[in-house]
Amino acid sequence: MGVAGLWEVLRPAGQTQSLTHLSVTQGFEANAGGRRGFRIGIDASIWFFHATYSKEGENPELRTLFFRCSRLMSMPLLPLFVFDGPKRPLVKHGKRVSGKAHWLTTGMKNIIAAFGFEWRTAPGEAEAELAYLNRIGSIDAVLSDDVDNFLFGATMVIRNPSNMLSGNRAHPVKNADGHDDGNHVVTYRASDLLSHDDIHLSHGGCILIGLLAGGDYHQAGVQGCGKLIAAALARCGFGDQLLQAASSLSRAELEKWLDTWRDEVRKELRTNRSGLIGSKKPALAKAIPDDFPDVDILLSYTNPITSETEGKPVTDYTWEQEPDIGKIAQLCELYFEWGVKDIIVKRFRTILWPSIVQHILRRGAIENDEKRRKGLPMSPITCKTTGKPSPGTSSKVITKYFSSFVQLARDGVRGMRPQIEVDAAFDGSDSDDEDEDGGKQKGKSKGKGKKPPPDPESHLRVWMPASFDDIQRRKLEKKSKKLN
Secondary structure (H helix, E strand, O other): OOOOOHHHHHHHHOEEEEHHHHHHHHHHHOOOOOOOOEEEEEEHHHHHHHHOOOOOOOOHHHHHHHHHHHHHHOOOEEEEEEEOOOOOOOEEOOEEOOOOOOOOHHHHHHHHHHOOOEEEEOOOOHHHHHHHHHHOOOOOEEEEOOOHHHHOOOOEEEEOOOOOOHHHHHOOOOOOOOOOOOOEEEEEEHHHHHHOOOOOOOHHHHHHHHHHHOOOOOOOOOOOOOHHHHHHHHHOOHHHHHHHHHHHOOHHHHHHHHHHHHHHHHHHHHHOOOOOOOOOOHHHHHHOOOOOOOHHHHHHHHOOOOOOOOOOOOOOOOOOOOOOHHHHHHHHHHHOOOOOHHHHHHHHHHHOHHHHHHHHHHHHHHHHHHHHHHOOOOOOEEOOOOOOEEOOOHHHHHHHHOOOHHHHHHHHOOOOOOOOOHHHHOOOOOHHHEOOOOOEOOOOOOOOOOOOOOOOOOOOOOOOOHHHHHHHHHHHHHHHHHHO
């Protein structure tokens, strides 16, 4: 999606890192947004596109969306899903865009709400709205396949790690051990694109590449101009000039200004006076049309329809909605073939409980932050044997919030489906065997027989970032020392 080949141009500036590490260090620990999480924006239409490739089980598309949301909740990520709005472009990728909402929209919004995530409908295109929200600091990054986020002015993009993407299959993201663990991503920052010695691309430069090499609004571009020549012209400053003019001039003034700008572009192609193109390109200079660029297409990039242009206030997203275990169980019953009470409870043991534990600890840290801001006392837990304040443990914090995850899940199931044998339905395909697209993960053993279903109320060992417990413990210890 977006400008073909632009990801290849930007690749040198990409930084590979664990999504878990990013969300913990830049989200939970840095706490820039005050919500103890890393705020990411997601274009719902891209997830709809990926979901159409799912084939397994009942409602395979919603299955993909469900498991992707469960994966997001396993990290301190704060997702904001944005849906395309009524003023999105009528034509894209050379095809007329339907004015109707996608058929997965209702089911997707139900899943988003059940997991406690946020969503909004953009006035126009979701990717333009996300770039705007990123630029004003409402979200920390955009999680996307689409490089066009940079054409709309995004400041940080996390490229979707899905193996369904052709670019990711050619360049799989691997961890330090050389393995594709599904958790490592490549992050791109606009500041790095501008400062990197091999790239030097600005917002305006990215727009120029899209116009020359072809993008969503005009796939052909200028005949004979590939991504490398387009990037070289962008480094000459022609993209910055274009963005400045489109942002400050009236349409009539812009059209007149473009005559001079086109002559300068042609002159650069004929002479290579900057030395950035590599060689003279007289044939390409002649190929630049007299009506290049199409002003409507240019303005679609420089002045897209967003909440800013529509004068609509941006909601201060707080992500205060709690995940609703009962509602999640109810949706599993409604949508999936394994949606009976006993199987839901058993699958939640690995699909959901570790994420809920993490959420409780994160929520506890937020409450302590709030008490600290208000100057309220943070009463430490009292030891039953000594009667003195004790630092407390994560398990005590968890017990304070939920006494029984299992019962909450059971209460959400209405019994709409006939009972099936647990052993027959539970084939070991917990989240450990599910990839983000709802299918089996690669490399999982086959032919070793089914794992017996675990007791849903048995002890569960959960991996948790040390900082989650440390923040709780340090604050309670500090208070405890003052009281001793």
